[in-house]
Amino acid sequence: MNEKELEMFKDLSFKITNETKELLLDMLYIKQMLEESELSPKDRKLLEKEYKKLFKQFRKEFQEQKPIETQIMRSYFNSKK
Numbered sequence: 001m002n003e004k005e006l007e008m009f010k011d012l013s014f015k016i017t018n019e020t021k022e023l024l025l026d027m028l029y030i031k032q033m034l035e036e037s038e039l040s041p042k043d044r045k046l047l048e049k050e051y052k053k054l055f056k057q058f059r060k061e062f063q064e065q066k067p068i069e070t071q072i073m074r075s076y077f078n079s080k081k
Helices: 003-009 018-036 041-065 067-079
Strands: none
Touching: 018 041, 041 067
C-alpha cells in the first residue's frame, strides 16, 4: 500500500467485541496447532474444519459491527485483484 492508499483507511475504526476477540484467539490457537503440531490426517481435517467455521463466525461478527467500513475495505481489496 502506498501513502495515498493508507490515507483512505486512516479514519476507519473497528470495534472489537469480546466475542470477536475470543474468535480471533481461537483461530490463532488452531492455526498454530495446524502449523506446529504433528497431527493425524483425521485430526488435521477436524481442526481445519473448525478453523473455517470460526473464520466464518469472525467475518460475520466483524461485518455486523461495521458494515460501511467493511464495504470500503472489500471494495478496495477487490479493486486490487
